[in-house]
Amino acid sequence: MFPIRLVAQAGDRTRVIPVGSAGPLDADPADLAADVAVLAAEVAELCRTAEQPERAGAVQALPRPLRTPAKVLAVGVGAADEGGWRAAGAAAVRAAKDDEPLAVVLPTEAAPDAVRGLAEGLWLGGYRYTDGVQPPRAAEVELVVAHPDRYAAALDAARAAARATWLARDLTNTPSSVKNPAWFAARVLAEAGRRPGLSATAWEPDRLAAEGFGGLLAVGGGSANPPRLVELSWAPPDATRHVVLVGKGITFDTGGISIKPVAAMQLMRKDMGGAAAVVAATLAAADLGLPVRVSTLVPLAENAVSGSAYRPGDVITHYDGTTSESTNTDAEGRLVLADALGYAVARLDPDVVIDLATLTGANAVALGARTAALYSHDDALAGALYAAGQASGERMWRMPLPDDYAEFLHSDIADRYSAPTQGGGSVMAAMYLREFLGDRVDRWAHLDMSAPSWAAAADGELSKGATGWGARMLLRYLSA
Template sequence: MEIRFVTAGGGDVVAVMATDGGELLAAGKALDTASSGRIVKAMKAANFKGGAGQVADILAPDGVDFARVLVIGVGKSDAADGMAVERWAGHAVKRVLTSGAEKLVLQPDALPSVSKAEAGSHAAMGARLAAYRFDTYRTKLKPEQKPSLTAVEISMDGPAAAKARAEKDAAVVEGVFFARDLVSEPPNVLYPESFAERLRDLETIGCDVEILEPAAMERLGMGALLGVAQGSSRPARLVAVKWNGGSKGSKPVALVGKGVTFDTGGISLKPGAGMDEMKGDMGGAAAVAGAMKAIALRKAKANVVGVVALVENMPGANAQRPGDIVNTMSGQTIEVLNTDAEGRLILADAVWYAQDKYDPSVLIDLATLTGAVIVALGHENAGMFANDEDLAHAITAAGQAEGEPVWRLPLSAAYDKLIDTPNADMKNIAGKPVAGSIVGAQFIKRFVKDGTPWAHLDIAGTAWKSGPYEDPLSPAWATGYGVRLLNRLIQNRYED
């Protein structure tokens, strides 16, 4: 779908804004005047109140050169921000994507906290994100199920500034789409080796990519990571993707992602119902991959390394058993009491490797780690844990700005003692159903070196959302959560 910025656009459908109370903004008022008040009359007939996401779909109004006018609410004007504009544009695209219309015209207006240029660039971002589909394996789509929309024109006075912003944002959209594609792929197509090869493709946009195979990981002592993988016929991979866009010699930001390409639970087998969703248990690795693509495409002036641990957790004849004790690259030992608490095992070695190899200025890991975080926070916020106040505040601000919110949860010695065991340096579960997300974070924290600012994002509730979901910027499955947050964090805090 093509995005164009124009000073005056014409097409099949036009979308304008209205605020809470059904108040049209400037572009909508102009259309209402041209239609001799028919737009407002139709809004009243539809009981349109201007709430965020509410749509009045007006067909063929006289005096307007469009077949349809979409009046879409952005909510209260003093609370509407850039994300409100994105969702406004997203609702418009979702409404017409398969409708038969070929061109949509968006007429964004400035809001109290959003300039006209910002509104234009956010509209482009929202339109792009809303148009995403994963149709790779759908061979029998009917014509009316296929997207008809080929172009979106953003019509506004002086579009140059908005266009420049939108061109930079397009790189971030590509990163989000990369992450969504990875999470959407079936596990017979995306497994550790094939995932690693897709990351190798990032070399074409300027990244350095290093892929470790099992023999190399064994030499490094990664017994926790390899232990998870040993039940599968698909061998593990650990991939490091480097972007050197900052000052030479400056320490990188390290991003670490959990990449379990399919998680059966191993010997501690998951229930069969819903197990198909475990193809998405590599959402953390996908977020890191998407962030690396975004920062490389926009040529970020920062040094960043993304490390992803890729395994398949299967209950094979050689699978890890509950009660096994494994060594880690750090030298610490782990008693594995539950093979379905595998994400923290692979992160133990990946987190240590990222620090040992790259000596980063800051370390952030992302993982679809626990179902407990969904119980606590639902699908609205990722759980955040951090050992550094400034980093925690920066992540919170980045997530808020990009529509990828986090909610901070605690760490303390009282929780940490729940993973002590007389048989090894630690065990991988508490052994009782308490504070599941916190226990997972405390486990990872034991592999963070003293003095390293670190944050852990448990994205189990936000990486994918099964079933109907009303966010117009996201499909019903893979969200690409984390790409925008990480990109904004690096842009705000770590670029030269």
């Protein structure tokens, strides 16, 4: 990531001036320029003539040739809460050239949350997939504050969250011609190996078969790239709770025998967005030394079409010994999650289980492009995740788990259907998953984040492409 540092006085570089509802926010004159009064008047006049200059993320550019600073960006912070500062940071970095150093002048008594939001926005808005086509931004950004030491912890938190999101975005953006299950597993093991106290294991097909991971083997059975299960563990001695994270890791999804249309298949490299988020959050928890035990399970498979692919009507035996009748091979994500959830409950003794998955298109129909669906019977857990999502800018909305819908899961030849045709797509996917939680069903949450895992265009702190949704939210939750 490009460097961001805290300073007490701005250098000779493009200034970024925050704008609130009352105009440009007050700053220490020593942090600006010799002609501070003239500059302040110019920025105030620029804002007076602009339309809603205080709107979070609005940018007004003021060229000042042959003067210092030679350019000013007036950036709206809205209500000047953390989200407003995040939007301002993203807008500022997009308005600047890649090689253009910036100095963002904060109000004299800015809260630490302002620095956290601003830095997150700068890093997230400045992200681009390092595919060799576009050079990454490299120019430094200075955050000008009266007392830099006061904001060091806020900047560190922003850096950890942004680094996690960058990793999740990189993993999700990687083409599936590169990103098969073995590649993903090797990447996670390499990342874990660089962090003391973090352990990682990749289960290969022979072990998956011996242990009874029937859902994972069925979904991955049609591909030349066999499935994997990655188990990642952060277990500090001062841990006060044990959180299990599970992320759907379908590295490409054709739909299998129930094949997708071409348009629906085009972006299926993103179908492991949940896996990317839980891995990135776990690595960040280790980087920060958080006092919480985190066990992360990533079932990885490629859902392909071949003579060995599983079929509609097949009966699959899962890790917990129960069976599912496959009704649609394009409902593959829940089958691999079912094995991982059953393993988590039987072997890991979790206090809490949280799964993230790009699971259903119904999520987007119900909640749009920026909001995930949250399912849980645990009010406290649901509230904590919702609060973490609000703080991080990764929104979610709680959805029902109606007991009377359970009858729709009934199959004549197995314990349950994998994808019932009644009851609503996202709801029934969650109802199916809860069957594998056993005595942890009241300490479980499921996040269907298919829609917010991808952005069709830059939007606030989101860059076009993979958003890394969930990495920052989970890190906030684990840090609480």
